[in-house]
Amino acid sequence: MLTLLEILVYGAVQSAVYALLAIGFSLIFGVAGVVNLAHTGFYMVGAYLIYTFFSVLGLNLYFSLILAVGLTGVLGMLVQQFCIKPLIKSEYSVMIITVALAMFFQEVLLSTYGPVDRNLTNFYDATYKLFGLVTIDAQRLITLIVAIILIAFLWFFIKHTRFGRAIQAVAQDNEGAIFVGISPNRVYLQVIFISAALAAIAGALIAPTLGARPHMWEHPLVRVFICVVLGGLGSFEGTILAAVIIGYTEVIVSFCLSSYLGELVAFAIILFVLTVRPTGLMGKRAVS
Amino acid sequence: MKQISYTADQISLPPSPLHWKRFRPHMVAVCLLLLVPLFIKSTYVIDLLILCNIYAMFLSSWDLLTGYTGQISFGHSLFIGSGAYTAGILSFYFQVPILITVPLGGVVAALFGLLLGIPCLRLKGPYLALATFAASGVLAALTAVFWEYSGGEDGLYGIASVSANYVVKYYWSLSLMIVICGFLLFLVNSQYGLILQSIREDESAAEASGINVTRYKLITFVLSGFLAGIAGAFYSHTQMHVGTDQFSLHLSIMVVLMSVVGGLGTIVGPIVAGFLLILLNEWLRVIEVVRVLIYSFSVVLILLFIPKGIVPTVISGIQKGIEKMKSPARS
Numbered sequence: 001m002l003t004l005l006e007i008l009v010y011g012a013v014q015s016a017v018y019a020l021l022a023i024g025f026s027l028i029f030g031v032a033g034v035v036n037l038a039h040t041g042f043y044m045v046g047a048y049l050i051y052t053f054f055s056v057l058g059l060n061l062y063f064s065l066i067l068a069v070g071l072t073g074v075l076g077m078l079v080q081q082f083c084i085k086p087l088i089k090s091e092y093s094v095m096i097i098t099v100a101l102a103m104f105f106q107e108v109l110l111s112t113y114g115p116v117d118r119n120l121t122n123f124y125d126a127t128y129k130l131f132g133l134v135t136i137d138a139q140r141l142i143t144l145i146v147a148i149i150l151i152a153f154l155w156f157f158i159k160h161t162r163f164g165r166a167i168q169a170v171a172q173d174n175e176g177a178i179f180v181g182i183s184p185n186r187v188y189l190q191v192i193f194i195s196a197a198l199a200a201i202a203g204a205l206i207a208p209t210l211g212a213r214p215h216m217w218e219h220p221l222v223r224v225f226i227c228v229v230l231g232g233l234g235s236f237e238g239t240i241l242a243a244v245i246i247g248y249t250e251v252i253v254s255f256c257l258s259s260y261l262g263e264l265v266a267f268a269i270i271l272f273v274l275t276v277r278p279t280g281l282m283g284k285r286a287v288s
Numbered sequence: 289m290k291q292i293s294y295t296a297d298q299i300s301l302p303p304s305p306l307h308w309k310r311f312r313p314h315m316v317a318v319c320l321l322l323l324v325p326l327f328i329k330s331t332y333v334i335d336l337l338i339l340c341n342i343y344a345m346f347l348s349s350w351d352l353l354t355g356y357t358g359q360i361s362f363g364h365s366l367f368i369g370s371g372a373y374t375a376g377i378l379s380f381y382f383q384v385p386i387l388i389t390v391p392l393g394g395v396v397a398a399l400f401g402l403l404l405g406i407p408c409l410r411l412k413g414p415y416l417a418l419a420t421f422a423a424s425g426v427l428a429a430l431t432a433v434f435w436e437y438s439g440g441e442d443g444l445y446g447i448a449s450v451s452a453n454y455v456v457k458y459y460w461s462l463s464l465m466i467v468i469c470g471f472l473l474f475l476v477n478s479q480y481g482l483i484l485q486s487i488r489e490d491e492s493a494a495e496a497s498g499i500n501v502t503r504y505k506l507i508t509f510v511l512s513g514f515l516a517g518i519a520g521a522f523y524s525h526t527q528m529h530v531g532t533d534q535f536s537l538h539l540s541i542m543v544v545l546m547s548v549v550g551g552l553g554t555i556v557g558p559i560v561a562g563f564l565l566i567l568l569n570e571w572l573r574v575i576e577v578v579r580v581l582i583y584s585f586s587v588v589l590i591l592l593f594i595p596k597g598i599v600p601t602v603i604s605g606i607q608k609g610i611e612k613m614k615s616p617a618r619s
Binding site: 091095096222267274 | 407592
């Protein structure tokens, strides 16, 4: 009973982080057709920036959070404007340049901070007992709550505001959007800002639990990619569902068997899905 | 189909494979490489050149799959690693001689190529990249699960060396490189290479003109896997070690980046890039702190400003120069 509850709670935290990352990846993928392999690079940059502002410079927590997230968003816009935009016609070139950029970010951080793990102090030091049984630290609880609020907010933003409708319009029909006076380039910049900022928030929230290290982008990259493809290209609900599936499978397998098998199962799932149904769970059939 | 831009002059008609004149620069390069140990006595430099030879094999076998057939693979370490681990395990536990382990490594990698190739037949673009990513991830995770046999994170140390003498080692690596890369060059200049390029340019058109696309794609997967597996097996013998880094995402990414810097779909480009980038990486050691930083930044710049790759750009530059020299003489 105890393990079951633990799995429920920890699986939820894991899924929330994956969902936060995967939503951003899926957004830019669905809207601009950009497979941004530097996405988890932003997550890493976010983690390091919050470390710099909060732990090294000793700024106020909220101020440093805003600064880290905003700066990462701007970095995303720079990447979009100067690296992705010239190559956007070719899917493959974009993948290659973004992965090169992720390596570049890694090297910048490696030469600035060295190869050691950087540990952040928890934002709020406390442990709680959920349901009177499961102990969980405040940091994980904050991660879970913030992720849920942000995802709900983003969902509302995309479905029910003018901005969101412009994003949807560009995703559905690029030229049609131009005809009604929406500039796709501007929308791409907005979307990559949101996506990079979400990744940075995920990085900042997870940094106290996992620590910031220069290779932290590789592990979630494949997970996030898996979530997006499993959920179906550009499908908001599908991506979250997939993040929950991947998050829980990993936690369940790690709890019951071993953490190595957790990785194996995630990869096996996606290979199976790609073989049987390449458009994902909620994807449209129209993908070539 | 969206792809890295290929210009029309890259899709040339196949000359006869016996058209030696065209391969003069290649011959010169091979002769130079053969002479290297006569002039350079430093073990360090020779070791570096061995590494260059091995990377040349990794990159050119990837180029056959991605540059020529257009099947972008982000999981080349699957082939390299399976070859390396096959050779490593056979040599470590059963003391099998190298002459058997290296071809067997290739065979095992070829089998993985077949296994991966079948589900990948109908995947394109990011989906294909993800499938190849995931496949190499599965094997990396398997080495962790069976850590009693594979040595886990540390890998296996004490695999039989190619030879104690580094000059002999160098010549072995060089001859293997010449055989594999020469075979690839021969292949892509034959009709087979032309068929692969037609698949890359337009799959349905290729199919409409009577090419069995499925068969050619599968053959390419198997072949690319086989060659990379041989190179990987040889690599584990030169390092006398196999480890999880041979299965890592990092290695796959390096293979992709280095090949693109050299020039996709040229075979020669990736080979040259392998040599240049590994040597550059070592020369930059003088400024250790920012070494990899400069290295990765220059890769980004090359991708942005010379998307065709170094070798095709340099070659077309030289050709233009020659034409300019000729044209005033004619008039």
